[in-house]
Amino acid sequence: MARRRMIYEGKAKILYEGPEPGTIVQYFKDDTTAFDATKKEVIEGKGVLNNRLSEHFMTGLNGIGIPTHFIKRLNMREQLVYAVEIIPLEVVIRNVAAGSMSKRLGVEEGTPLPRPIIEYYYKDDALHDPIVSEEHIFAFQWASPQELDEIIQLSMRVNDFLSGVMHGIGVKLVDFKIEFGRRFDNDFSRIVLADEISPDSCRLWDVETGRKLDKDVFRRDLGSLTDAYTELATRLGVMPRKSSTGTGPKLVK
Numbered sequence: 001m002a003r004r005r006m007i008y009e010g011k012a013k014i015l016y017e018g019p020e021p022g023t024i025v026q027y028f029k030d031d032t033t034a035f036d037a038t039k040k041e042v043i044e045g046k047g048v049l050n051n052r053l054s055e056h057f058m059t060g061l062n063g064i065g066i067p068t069h070f071i072k073r074l075n076m077r078e079q080l081v082y083a084v085e086i087i088p089l090e091v092v093i094r095n096v097a098a099g100s101m102s103k104r105l106g107v108e109e110g111t112p113l114p115r116p117i118i119e120y121y122y123k124d125d126a127l128h129d130p131i132v133s134e135e136h137i138f139a140f141q142w143a144s145p146q147e148l149d150e151i152i153q154l155s156m157r158v159n160d161f162l163s164g165v166m167h168g169i170g171v172k173l174v175d176f177k178i179e180f181g182r183r184f185d186n187d188f189s190r191i192v193l194a195d196e197i198s199p200d201s202c203r204l205w206d207v208e209t210g211r212k213l214d215k216d217v218f219r220r221d222l223g224s225l226t227d228a229y230t231e232l233a234t235r236l237g238v239m240p241r242k243s244s245t246g247t248g249p250k251l252v253k
């Protein structure tokens with residue numbers, strides 16, 4: 001098979017040229033990084049889980065009319081997506097104080113927020129993704145006021161959808177990060193949800209026990225990351241629950 005042209009390799013994914021113009025193949029790696037990639041590990045199976053989980057969330061969002069780049073899953077590690085021009089912002093939506101916000105503002109982790117808070121970080125590894133305000137976004141033309149308006153509206157809808165899905169499986173959506181892109185159609189462009197939605201970019205806490213089902217398991221050395229992601233995938237019905245009796249071949253004596 002002819003080798004596909006690689007367009008970009010990131011920390012957790014590789015993008016290849018897609019089969020049709022305007023499409024891209026998004027490949028999910030097992031590479032896991034945290035703290036500006038100073039902590040790194042290859043966690044076998046993580047890419048497969050994130051491919052399935054992101055497909056699940058993106059399909060659900062498409063289903064309620066939120067435009068995303070997702071077209072279809074191709075295989076265990078790859079999905080076909082529309083090519084978009086990525087807006088260089090990490091959009092973080094928070095329902096409960098945690099992580100960098102708790103540190104920055106001295107708010108205890110786990111404190112519920114009176115309303116969802118949206119934050120923007122400028123995507124630049126060399127600058128360590130600094131937090132920015134709307135003023136910076138407009139001044140440096142990373143997005144227009146109309147585009148940011150659209151991003152805010154869509155982010156709040158994604159938050160409502162994901163919070164509801166998680167509530168249904170006994171999980172609290174504490175916070176998450178999403179990215180948006182411009183999808184061009186002749187002379188027009190429209191804002192669509194891009195990148196991925198997976199436990200790599202969310203904080204998810206079990207409602208009953210507080211158990212973390214997200215990348216903090218890796219960041220904070222809390223056990224097996226794939227066990228946590230598999231638990232989430234199983235509750236969502238994305239992966240079958242492992243049968244304790246086993247369904248493999250039986251030894252015939």
Ligand code: UDP
Pocket residue numbers: 090092098099100101129175176177200201202203215
């Ligand atoms: N996040 C992410 N990529 C980043 C930074 C943050 O996906 O480069 C996610 C993170 O998993 C969490 C949310 O965004 O769900 C908020 O992260 P926070 O700002 O608290 O930073 P962190 O504590 O992860 O450094």
